[in-house]
Amino acid sequence: MLPFLARRLIVAALVALAVSMVAFGLMFVAGDPAVVLAGQAGRAQDVEMIRQAYGLDRPLPVQFLGWIGRALTGNFGTSLYFNLPVATIIGERLPVTLMLGSVAFLLAILVSVPLGIAASLKPGGLLDRAALLLAVLGQAIPSFWLGLILIVVFGVWWGLVPISGTESWQGYILPVIVLSYYAMPALMRLTRAGMIEVLGADYIRTARAKGLARLRILMVHALRNAVLPLVSLAAVQFGMMLSGSIVIESVFAINGLGRLAWESLLRSDLPVVQAIILILSLIYVTLTTAADLVNAWLDPRLRSA
Amino acid sequence: MTVLDLDSRILQRRKLWRRINRSTGIHLGGGLLALIAAIALLAPLLAPHDPIAQDLTRRLLPPFWQAGSDPAHWLGTDNLGRDYLSRLIFGARVSLGIGLGVTLCAGLIGTMLGLLAGYFGGKTDMLISFIITTRLSLPIVLVALAAVALGGASLQTLAIVLSLLLWDRFAVVVRSATQGLRNREFVQATVSFGASSLHVMLRGILPNLRNTLIVVATLEVANVILLEAALSFLGLGARPPTPSWGLMIAEGREHILFDPWLIALPGSALCLLILAVNLLGDGVRDALDATSS
Numbered sequence: 001m002l003p004f005l006a007r008r009l010i011v012a013a014l015v016a017l018a019v020s021m022v023a024f025g026l027m028f029v030a031g032d033p034a035v036v037l038a039g040q041a042g043r044a045q046d047v048e049m050i051r052q053a054y055g056l057d058r059p060l061p062v063q064f065l066g067w068i069g070r071a072l073t074g075n076f077g078t079s080l081y082f083n084l085p086v087a088t089i090i091g092e093r094l095p096v097t098l099m100l101g102s103v104a105f106l107l108a109i110l111v112s113v114p115l116g117i118a119a120s121l122k123p124g125g126l127l128d129r130a131a132l133l134l135a136v137l138g139q140a141i142p143s144f145w146l147g148l149i150l151i152v153v154f155g156v157w158w159g160l161v162p163i164s165g166t167e168s169w170q171g172y173i174l175p176v177i178v179l180s181y182y183a184m185p186a187l188m189r190l191t192r193a194g195m196i197e198v199l200g201a202d203y204i205r206t207a208r209a210k211g212l213a214r215l216r217i218l219m220v221h222a223l224r225n226a227v228l229p230l231v232s233l234a235a236v237q238f239g240m241m242l243s244g245s246i247v248i249e250s251v252f253a254i255n256g257l258g259r260l261a262w263e264s265l266l267r268s269d270l271p272v273v274q275a276i277i278l279i280l281s282l283i284y285v286t287l288t289t290a291a292d293l294v295n296a297w298l299d300p301r302l303r304s305a
Numbered sequence: 306m307t308v309l310d311l312d313s314r315i316l317q318r319r320k321l322w323r324r325i326n327r328s329t330g331i332h333l334g335g336g337l338l339a340l341i342a343a344i345a346l347l348a349p350l351l352a353p354h355d356p357i358a359q360d361l362t363r364r365l366l367p368p369f370w371q372a373g374s375d376p377a378h379w380l381g382t383d384n385l386g387r388d389y390l391s392r393l394i395f396g397a398r399v400s401l402g403i404g405l406g407v408t409l410c411a412g413l414i415g416t417m418l419g420l421l422a423g424y425f426g427g428k429t430d431m432l433i434s435f436i437i438t439t440r441l442s443l444p445i446v447l448v449a450l451a452a453v454a455l456g457g458a459s460l461q462t463l464a465i466v467l468s469l470l471l472w473d474r475f476a477v478v479v480r481s482a483t484q485g486l487r488n489r490e491f492v493q494a495t496v497s498f499g500a501s502s503l504h505v506m507l508r509g510i511l512p513n514l515r516n517t518l519i520v521v522a523t524l525e526v527a528n529v530i531l532l533e534a535a536l537s538f539l540g541l542g543a544r545p546p547t548p549s550w551g552l553m554i555a556e557g558r559e560h561i562l563f564d565p566w567l568i569a570l571p572g573s574a575l576c577l578l579i580l581a582v583n584l585l586g587d588g589v590r591d592a593l594d595a596t597s598s
Contacts, residue, residue, distance in 0.1 A: 140576050
């Protein structure tokens with residue numbers, strides 16, 4: 001287990017480094033960042049001043065090391081729009097997004113895993129078809145549109161929930177539903193496929209022949225093996241939900257990280273955008289690495305891979 | 306190749322056709338997709354009005370099922386008096402064009418990376434796998450948004466950015482399929498004849514990846530169309546007055562209180578298109594899986 005752990009952690013560290021290079025490099029996609037920072041009204045001497053003030057005249061590797069070094073100590077620079085430390089602004093918004101993502105993720109798991117198991121018991125049966133329909137629709141409906149439609153129906157027509165904002169907890173109901181429905185199809189399908197495969201295995205037949213209780217076979221013998229690919233997918237899905245909440249947050253006017261990223265992009269507040277990309281990527285790397293380690297713990301065969 | 310091999314291949318192909326003919330998903334999805342593609346191709350002939358011609362005297366006319374509708378504007382007009390039906394028809398061009406174009410470019414990049422990694426293995430594989438992992442770790446919506454925002458929002462920028470970002474699934478699938486094929490006898494035989502690596506990859510391995518690539522490409526088209534709509538909705542994709550369905554939803558958002566049909570129509574069009582592509586993709590995958598096993 002130890003060599004596997006070490007190897008996996010080294011890869012994760014390298015990926016994190018590569019990801020931070022991309023986040024840093026984005027600043028240069030638009031050309032000279034000093035010109036971008038100076039804005040359209042910037043004169044030549046303004047650009048030169050900004051270049052010196054932000055250290056943009058130094059060689060790129062030096063700039064990168066400086067940026068990543070400060071980022072490691074939690075200093076992401078100053079927001080050009082708020083004129084506040086980026087870390088402070090993100091510290092206010094990150095918990096909102098994490099909360100939204102976690103609750104939605106929990107709901108997605110609580111619905112899709114039991115549904116996938118139930119569907120796998122009788123492939124082609126009524127329940128299986130209903131679950132499949134739910135999954136097919138979930139993959140076809142754009143989440144931002146579903147959000148708007150739910151706002152119209154439940155907020156405007158029926159007045160059951162506030163139509164935007166999160167002053168009360170009711171404001172979170174619709175965003176959580178939309179975000180979790182976005183993750184459900186993949187989780188449900190994988191649970192169903194894994195269970196169908198496992199339920200056909202010899203050791204399940206043996207367990208049945210021994211006369212074990214049906215529920216025990218299902219929950220202990222089958223689910224434990226079917227859940228392996230699910231752990232990896234769950235990590236990927238959670239990362240995707242954090243990234244996908246950028247759309248949901250702008251639909252429901254939630255002051256989270258996603259909305260901050262979007263608004264910062266529209267006002268060219270690059271330090272904030274870079275920091276958010278870096279943080280979301282690092283969360284993703286941590287999650288997938290953790291999933292790999294959990295899988296290796298569950299299934300010793302994976303440790304040599 | 307022996308006669309028996311050829312026989313079994315023909316048999317397999319017949320089996321595949323029989324499966325395709327029996328699959329409701331392929332019929333339904335394929336039919337719907339063909340219809341939408343026809344609408345997109347014939348848009349100038351089908352659309353009753355110019356999709357970007359404004360008529361401020363006829364703003365926000367309701368669609369036919371509401372009182373006060375105008376027979377000349379069957380699905381009403383938007384807040385600038387543009388004919389909604391015509392905009393919806395031309396919107397199919399944007400979605401399908403971006404979907405197919407980006408999938409083609411991303412497919413080329415991903416297939417090339419996957420072939421190289423799977424064929425050469427060793428250090429090449431390590432490097433390319435590392436690139437794939439890095440790409441997977443990036444929050445795709447955010448990076449695409451940032452790149453489009455910094456590169457200047459337009460459909461062209463969006464297409465380029467998405468092409469450079471969405472090759473991951475192709476690379477992953479092609480890599481593992483190539484690893485499986487590399488040590489097969491017919492590939493080894495070509496190598497022993499002294500064929501170049503390029504020849505083996507393009508003529509020996511690539512033709513055998515056709516089925517896999519078709520399935521991945523179909524699912525990717527749906528993904529691209531959804532992303533285009535989401536980015537255009539956020540104002541960082543198609544620019545006004547382009548009739549993009551995602552942008553139309555964003556424009557209709559201000560009128561959500563009194564005219565929710567403005568967002569219901571383009572959204573439904575998007576759902577139908579994605580549904581068609583996904584049904585077709587799932588159907589083809591199931592048919593291929595069943596015949597190969």
